[in-house]
Amino acid sequence: MSYLEADVVVRRAAHTLDVHLDAAPGDVVAVIGPNGAGKSTLLRALAGLLPLDDGRVVCAERAWDGPGTRPATTQQRNVGMVFQEQLLFPHLDALANVAFGPRSRGAGRRAAEGTARTWLARLGVDDLAARKPRQLSGGQAQRVAIARALATEPSLLLLDEPLAALDVGVAMALRLELTEHLAGYPGATVLVTHDALDAMTLANRVVVLDDGRVAQTGTPQEVAQRPRTDHVARLVGLNVLRGTSSGTDVRLTDGSALVSVTAREGAVNACFPPAAVTLTLAEPSGSARNRWPGTVTSVAPHGAAVRVHLDAAGGLIADVTPESAAQLGLSPGRRVWAAVKATEVTIYGAGPEGSQEAAAQIPSRP
Amino acid sequence: MSRAARAAVGRPPVRLLVPAALAVLFLVFPLVALLSRTPWSDLPRDLTSGEVLDALRLSLETSTAAMVVAAALGTPLAWLLARVSFPGHAFVRLLVAVPLVLPPVVAGVALLTAFGREGLLGKPLFEAFGVTIPFTTFAVVLAHTFVSLPFYVISVEGALRATDPEYDVVAATLGASRWTVFRRVTLPLALPGVFAGLVLGWARSLGEFGATITFAGNFRGTTQTMPLLVYQQLQVNPDSAVAVSVILLFVSVAVLALLREHWFDKVAR
Numbered sequence: 010m011s012y013l014e015a016d017v018v019v020r021r022a023a024h025t026l027d028v029h030l031d032a033a034p035g036d037v038v039a040v041i042g043p044n045g046a047g048k049s050t051l052l053r054a055l056a057g058l059l060p061l062d063d064g065r066v067v068c069a070e071r072a073w074d075g076p077g078t079r080p081a082t083t084q085q086r087n088v089g090m091v092f093q094e095q096l097l098f099p100h101l102d103a104l105a106n107v108a109f110g111p112r113s114r115g116a117g118r119r120a121a122e123g124t125a126r127t128w129l130a131r132l133g134v135d136d137l138a139a140r141k142p143r144q145l146s147g148g149q150a151q152r153v154a155i156a157r158a159l160a161t162e163p164s165l166l167l168l169d170e171p172l173a174a175l176d177v178g179v180a181m182a183l184r185l186e187l188t189e190h191l192a193g194y195p196g197a198t199v200l201v202t203h204d205a206l207d208a209m210t211l212a213n214r215v216v217v218l219d220d221g222r223v224a225q226t227g228t229p230q231e232v233a234q235r236p237r238t239d240h241v242a243r244l245v246g247l248n249v250l251r252g253t254s255s256g257t258d259v260r261l262t263d264g265s266a267l268v269s270v271t272a273r274e275g276a277v278n279a280c281f282p283p284a285a286v287t288l289t290l291a292e293p294s295g296s297a298r299n300r301w302p303g304t305v306t307s308v309a310p311h312g313a314a315v316r317v318h319l320d321a322a323g324g325l326i327a328d329v330t331p332e333s334a335a336q337l338g339l340s341p342g343r344r345v346w347a348a349v350k351a352t353e354v355t356i357y358g359a360g361p362e363g364s365q366e367a368a369a370q371i372p373s374r375p
Numbered sequence: 376m377s378r379a380a381r382a383a384v385g386r387p388p389v390r391l392l393v394p395a396a397l398a399v400l401f402l403v404f405p406l407v408a409l410l411s412r413t414p415w416s417d418l419p420r421d422l423t424s425g426e427v428l429d430a431l432r433l434s435l436e437t438s439t440a441a442m443v444v445a446a447a448l449g450t451p452l453a454w455l456l457a458r459v460s461f462p463g464h465a466f467v468r469l470l471v472a473v474p475l476v477l478p479p480v481v482a483g484v485a486l487l488t489a490f491g492r493e494g495l496l497g498k499p500l501f502e503a504f505g506v507t508i509p510f511t512t513f514a515v516v517l518a519h520t521f522v523s524l525p526f527y528v529i530s531v532e533g534a535l536r537a538t539d540p541e542y543d544v545v546a547a548t549l550g551a552s553r554w555t556v557f558r559r560v561t562l563p564l565a566l567p568g569v570f571a572g573l574v575l576g577w578a579r580s581l582g583e584f585g586a587t588i589t590f591a592g593n594f595r596g597t598t599q600t601m602p603l604l605v606y607q608q609l610q611v612n613p614d615s616a617v618a619v620s621v622i623l624l625f626v627s628v629a630v631l632a633l634l635r636e637h638w639f640d641k642v643a644r
Contacts, residue, residue: 056548083547090548096541100563109559110549161549 013197016064017054026050026221032197039200039208042218048201052167057083069164089158093170095150097142103153104138110161128156148179166198205245210357217241250279263323268298271356285353286327289346297348305343321347413621414614421618429596430604438580441519445527453528457535475525483589514591515598523576534568578630
């Protein structure tokens with residue numbers, strides 16, 4: 010049995026949520042879906058804030074809910090939860106907010122404040138310990154909220170759209186930091202998001218929800234490159250290329266080169282949306298610094314656009330307008346050039362090779 | 376409404392302005408009359424007489440005691456009404472509101488039938504322990520609590536409802552028991568409402584007349600509060616009654632100022 014094993018069934022008048030999740034220690038499972046897909050319901054059910062109508066939750070060898078067990082209360086489940094809108098206690102300063110969990114779980118005042126200081130320091134906000142939440146920026150408040158959730162050393166970390174309420178730049182910076190904190194966190198993490206980029210950068214497994222059910226699971230790369238349904242493709246259609254970075258230059262696994270604006274060393278994933286890829290027949294001479302020749306493998310309508318798969322750079326997805334597709338005469342076998350501006354590329358650490366492989370073997374549930 | 380929008384709908388019509396002005400006049404005129412009849416030069420003497428000082432002390436003590444009881448019993452009730460759904464919830468709320476609309480003298484009679492020497496609870500109490508409640512200072516506190524507790528409960532319940540219950544949820548995920556959540560999160564966040572409820576209830580206690588005189592009587596030093604003294608003085612020494620009334624007026628205005636700071640501003644925001 011996995012570290013986290015959950016079958017969550019919650020029936021509502023409008024929709025039914027029926028989701029299976031499992032995770033090993035250290036796993037970050039991203040649950041991705043449009044608004045109203047039942048993502049928050051799932052997190053609340055895992056946290057014990059909503060009763061299950063059916064199913065079970067087992068975490069760290071303890072049955073939290075299921076047939077024949079009395080559901081553990083939220084307080085008894087050792088969870089840490091981070092909310093989109095932070096929800097820091099407005100009457101307590103940052104230190105007291107983070108110390109709240111340890112104190113509630115029985116630590117003395119001094120010990121709890123010591124723990125809180127440690128966590129504030131790890132999140133890089135120890136200088137803000139005496140500030141009240143209203144004196145913190147969105148990014149600072151979310152760092153304090155993450156410290157607060159981790160300070161109780163939860164066996165399960167639940168992140169509810171932790172970056173959605175932040176400015177783009179702040180979200181970008183915090184996303185990178187969060188990757189590091191999650192890498193050092195021994196328990197399992199369930200991250201709920203509607204943003205494919207969060208899922209790709211933070212998670213080693215992705216679960217795509219469609220109408221309360223799992224549409225696809227797999228590694229971020231698998232799901233992004235081989236979305237099984239249109240719904241999944243719309244949600245997570247992203248180019249994710251593996252490679253080795255040195256400064257801002259990335260050597261991709263197929264041998265081709267890529268340039269980004271993020272300096273990084275070692276194994277990385279390079280990520281950019283299909284709409285950022287431009288296609289031309291001749292080698293492009295514009296400002297785009299990444300250009301690869303390739304052959305079109307498939308062309309299919311995708312919403313208002315046309316989605317083109319190519320074998321360039323180890324496999325690319327490009328979204329173009331129907332007009333361009335007609336003008337370029339795009340059909341399988343056509344030779345084209347693909348170009349992407351360096352500023353469109355998000356670079357993030359690829360994580361250990363092993364965990365990606367292990368995660369890939371877990372059968373995905375359609 | 377912005378000033379521009381206000382201007383766009385036109386000038387306020389006279390048929391609304393005149394009654395509005397009359398209403399203000401009607402409310403202010405008696406107070407002006409009271410102040411105009413106040414024997415200002417005799418005021419220090421009137422106000423330092425033993426009778427007035429006794430009544431003032433008793434009023435302050437009993438009103439404050441009533442608020443201690445209200446805070447101790449009313450806060451949990453307000454929390455229950457704001458946070459917990461239980462069968463009969465609406466009915467309990469209705470019961471709590473009854474003393475608000477009950478004529479105070481009826482409240483006094485009701486208290487007598489409950490705690491009087493022949494009362495439902497008062498009789499066994501007297502027979503078993505020789506305890507008499509009516510016509511004691513304790514009876515004044517009971518009467519005050521009976522009429523002011525609803526003000527307190529409703530004010531605090533409103534404040535609790537206005538605080539985001541998601542904070543309770545966050546605290547629960549951090550391992551806090553429901554009691555800890557109440558003590559460290561819910562109550563501190565509702566503190567302005569608790570304060571407003573205390574001031575409101577205290578002011579109501581201070582002005583309480585009907586229930587007190589019915590249930591506790593009018594004995595100098597033990598049950599004669601300021602309003603009862605005013606009533607008594609009006610028959611023997613009207614000037615003194617006016618003087619004592621002026622003090623109560625000042626106290627009321629002070630309460631209003633306090634509430635404005637903490638309550639009306641909050642509502643207006």
